[in-house]
Amino acid sequence: MPENCVETSLLHREYANKDFFGRVKSTVTALHELDISVKYGELFGIIGPNGAGKTTTIKILSTLLLPTSGTARVLGMDVTRDLYRIRKNIGIVFGGERGLYNRVTGFQNLMYFSDLYGVPPSVSRKKVPELIEMVGLTGRENDKVEKYSRGMKQRLHIARALVHDPPLLFLDEPTIGLDPAGSRDIRQIINDLKKAGKSIILTTHYMFEADELCDRIAVISKGRLVALDMPSGLKKQVKDITLAEVHVYGDATPLIESLKSIENVSRVFSDMTGDRTIVRIQTPDGSDVLEQAKSAASRLNLKIIESSVKEPTLEDAYLRMVEE
Amino acid sequence: MELNIRRALFEGYRALIGSLRFGSRGTIIWDSWDMWLLEIIILPLAQISFFEILATYANYSPAMVQYVVIGNAIQTMSFSSVFAVANITSSDKWQGTLPSILLTPASRASIIMGRALYQIIMSTLISTTGLLYAYFLFGVNFSSANYLFLAVSLLLTSISMISFGLLISTIGLYMRTAMIVANVFLFIGLLVCGVNFPISELPVWLRPLSYVIPLTYGLDAVRLSIAGAGFYAVGIYLLYLVIDGLAVFSMALLLTKTFERLARKSGRLEIY
Amino acid sequence: MSSGEVSRVQVVKASMILTARNFFADPQWVIPSIIAPFVFTLVSLFLFSHVNGPILLYAVLGGGMMGMWGTTVYGSGSSIGFDRWNGTLECTLSAPTPLMWIVLGRVIWNTLEGSINALFILAIGFLWFRVGIGIADPGLFAISTIITFLSLSAFGLLLANIVVLSRKGGFLTNGIEIPVYIATGTMFPIGLLPFFVQGFSFALGPTWGIDAIRKAAIAGYTGLPVSIYVDLLVTVLATVVYMALSAYFFTKVEKIAKRNGTLGDY
Structure with missing residues (x-):
């Protein structure tokens, strides 16, 4: 078995804007020569x-x-040719309200998609209740999906992607669009899936979520x-902040x-609040500089009330990268 | 009821221009060019043909076949006068624009009239096409027709039928099923309004419906105009038509206000 | 890793059951698709009520046929649209199953739904217009009905494709209903039609199907000048041709879907 479950090479996609007669007016490049590879068992x-x-x-x-x-190879197969074989071996979860049949029950949704994925009924009759249990919908599986909350729908959506x-x-x-508790449930499920050995590719707008979950x-x-x-x-790339x-x-x-005057300090700024002054020092060596600041303060007979080092977050890194 | 005629006309003009301009982008399902073709050219021809051949096969006299042809030529206006109008509120709901329209301070009546004006033109156009088919393809005799009476009858039938469509559409403000009701009333006229056979052949329990729908009187007026009847003979049916149209329109306005209040109480404006 | 083909029977069955469940969740939505055939049949019965002979049974059978066709055309027009509207299009497209079998399941259910209407029309004909429902040859009648039913479904499948490919779904689904009532001879013999329309009639499987149904039901019915077995053979052939054309068109639809990423624009 190859080491990577996903490999792309110079993957490129353009969308064409056509005029009334079908002539291409302009093209928009949505993806420019992407090279990525994802290892088996990785949460990417x-x-x-x-x-x-x-x-x-x-x-x-x-x-x-x-x-x-x-080219893009998924599980060793070419995405342009081995269509149905790839589909049988991947699960897709879209965020948002869409993607479920609202007028039928959660259980019926899962049974339907089991059939579309060719899961033998003898298997799905056992598997579907397990999935319902796993995503915490036990007791509600026979309610129509339109009665579900947004978070329940999303959990059902994940179960749907796992029927095969x-x-x-x-x-x-x-x-996307879930309340904090709902998001936490989903992250817990994603963690469990990773522990169960699934390879996962995740997109998100929430940086702490990516930070918490992803290997790469x-x-x-x-x-x-x-x-x-x-x-x-x-x-590390934004260590300077x-x-x-x-x-x-x-x-x-x-x-x-x-x-x-300390080496490596790029900026110092301060704020007066009440009886205290907050001094912030921007530097790549946070803890080292903090020690120097403390000794400087004691030399100047200034009483330190509190001190801390704030490491940059993934959000800081992200914002720098996409704004450049 | 306060009704600002100038504003209503202005709204009507804007709705007309707006519908024409945006129609091709399919903002309202029945207003793209292919739907026009369907509504005005194809569906009337198909429907008239079906019942003309049926009547011939059922051994009807040539006069009765003509009766059927004229009846269907006029009934086809239901596509734009009843079906399209009844769908207006549900398509507003569909696109989520209903709350914002109801939030505008414009009077309900002027909004309604603005939209109706466009449908009046369409309905008259459809029925006129139907009558052209009747003359050129189905050999209906227009030799003694009084064209002035005919034009007035057509116009008044369109207006009254649109009032009826509005009545149906108000139900859409309160129920999820405006689309279903619109479909039912698109075709029910074929059965109960004397389109294909006189309403005297209907069972008595169905006749009240015949008397409510303005098409019943409109058809009498149109047929008499084509047959060349005099002023009083046509006029009496036009009078019935106007009275029925006004009654139906007042009912629509009353129900709009009632339903709007009920809908606000139950929060049903947004659901579909 | 799993491989091997997904069973088509399983997919058709699952899709049919899901469509049925959607129907039973809100059955009133059958009304838009059956109101036209229902009213057309009632009007026909009124017009025929002056005529003697087995014409009422003839009309009731034609009405049943219109009912099935009404739901077929309505269901086919909305088969892909339903998923788009419901937000399930991408999930459906991403299944390892050719789309054709999913849609076939839906079309079969829609045609079945039309049979409910057919039975309703039969009941009205019987109770209101006192139509005698004596079927001359019940066995052949059952066979003819089933074959006609299948040919309607296959026709619906083909239509579902064209609706997606042509972008003019509303035009087709609203514009084809009454012309097909006329062309297939639901309420009057196609001999009454202009010559060029008759050519179209003979290309439609349901034309032969309804002729077979009437020959089996009404003793002494003449209809098309061929034996009922020829009728049935042609209906079956037409069904096969519709299925083959559908298969061809569905490959095209799926290619477009993949090239553009979605059928959302269609």
């Missing part, structure tokens, strides 16, 4: 602004869309891959002046 994140090409990538990999050029027990899952913004993250902007690394690696913070009583002007 794709993040990027709206219109960056995330959904286009997912659609190509899940055989719903043909690439304009380049696929080794590879695509989750396209699975927590691809950042896509304007159709191009701008970064691909583990969450910690991505955050680490903030060391000290709160002191009284006039901090001499402290600020002395801090500016």
Whole structure:
């Protein structure tokens, strides 16, 4: 078995705008020569602004869309040729309200999709209740989907993608529009799926979610891959925006002046609130600089009330990458 | 009831221009060019043909076959006067625009009239096409027709039928089923309004429906105009038509207000 | 990793059951598709009530046929649209099953739904117009009905394709209903039609199907000048041709769907 469950090479997709007579007026590049590979058992994140090409990538990999050029192999098969064999072995979850038959029950939805995926009825009769249990819908499976809350629908949606027990899952913004508790449930389910050995490709707009869940993250902007690394690696790229913070009583002007002379400090700024001054120091070496700041303060007889180092978040990294 | 005629006319003009301009983009299902073709050219021809051949096969006299042809030529206006009008509120609901329209301070009557004006033109056009078919393809005798009476009858039938369509459409404000009701009333006239056979052949329990739907009187007026009847003979049916049209229109306005209040109470404006 | 083909029978059955469940969740939606055949049949019965002989049974059978056709055309026109409207189009397209079999399941249910209307029309004919429902040859009648039913479904399948491919779904589904009532001879012999329309009639399976049904039901009925077995043979042939054409068109539809990513624009 190859090491990667997904491999793309120079994957490219353009959309053509046609005029009334079918002539191509202009083309829009949705995806520009993308090269990514996803290992078996990996939880791989794709993040990027709206219109960056995330959904286009997912659609190509899940055989719903043909690439304009380049190749993509999913589970060792070519997405342009081995259509039905790939589909039998992948599950897709779309976020949002769509994707379920509202007038029939959750159970009936799952049985229907089991049939469409060719799961033998003897298997699905056992499997479907298990899935309902797994996504926490036991007791509500015989209610019509239109009576479900948004979060329940999304959990049912995940169960739907699992009826044929696929080794590879695509989750396209699975927590979009959910309340915090609903999102947490979904993240818990995703974690369980990863533990069960599924390979997962996830797109999301929530950076803490990507940070929490993903083994590796691809950042896509304007159709191009701008970064691909583990969450910690991505955050390292914005190490310079680490903030060391000290709160002191009284006039901090001499402290600020002395801090500016420390090596590696790019900016110092301060805020007076009440009787204290908050001094923020932007630097790549947060803890080192914080120690120096503390000793400088004691030399100047300034009392430190509290101090901390704020490491950059994935969001900081993301914003820098997509804004460049 | 306060009715600003100038504003109503202005709204009507805007609705007309708006419908013509945006029709081709399919904002209202019945207003793209192919739907026009269907509504005005194809469906009337298909329907008249069906019943003309049927009447011939049932051994009807040539006069009765002509009766059937004229009846269907006029009834086809139901596509735009009843079906399309009754669907207006449900398509507003569908597109989620109903709450924003009801939020505008414009009077209900002027909104309704603005929309109706466009449908009056369509309905008259459809029935006129139907009568052209009757003359050129089905050999209906127009030699003694009084064209002035005929034009007035057609116009008044269109207006009254649109009032009836509005009555049906108000149900859409309150129920999920405006589409279903619209479909039923698109065809029910064929049975109960004396389109294919006189209403005297209907069972008595169905006749009240015949007397409510303005098409019944409109058809009498149209047939008499084509037969060249005098002013009083046609006039009496035109009078019935106007009275029925006004009654139906007042009922529609009353129900609109009632249903709007009920809908606001139960929060049904958004659901479909 | 699983491979191997998905059973088509399983898919058709599942799709049929789901469509049925959707129907029973809100059965009043059958009304738009059966109101035209229902009213047309009632009007026909009124017009025929002056005529002697077995013409009422003739009309009632034709009405049943119109009822099935009404739901077929309505259901076919909305077969893909239903998923688009419901937001399930992508999930349906991403299943490892050719779309054709999913749609076939839906079309079969829609035709069945029309049979409910046919029975209703039969009941009205019997109770209101006192139509005698004596079937001359029940066995042949049953066979003819089933074969006609299948040919209507196949026709509906073909139509579902054309609706998707042509972008003019509303035009087709609203515009084809009454012309087919006329062309297939539901209420009067096709001999009464202009010559060029008759050519079209003979290409339609249901024309031969309804002729077979009437020959089996009404003793002494003449209809088309061929034996009932020829009628049935032609109906079966037409069904096969519709299925083959559908298969061809569905490949095209799926190609378009994949090239554009969705059928959403259609």
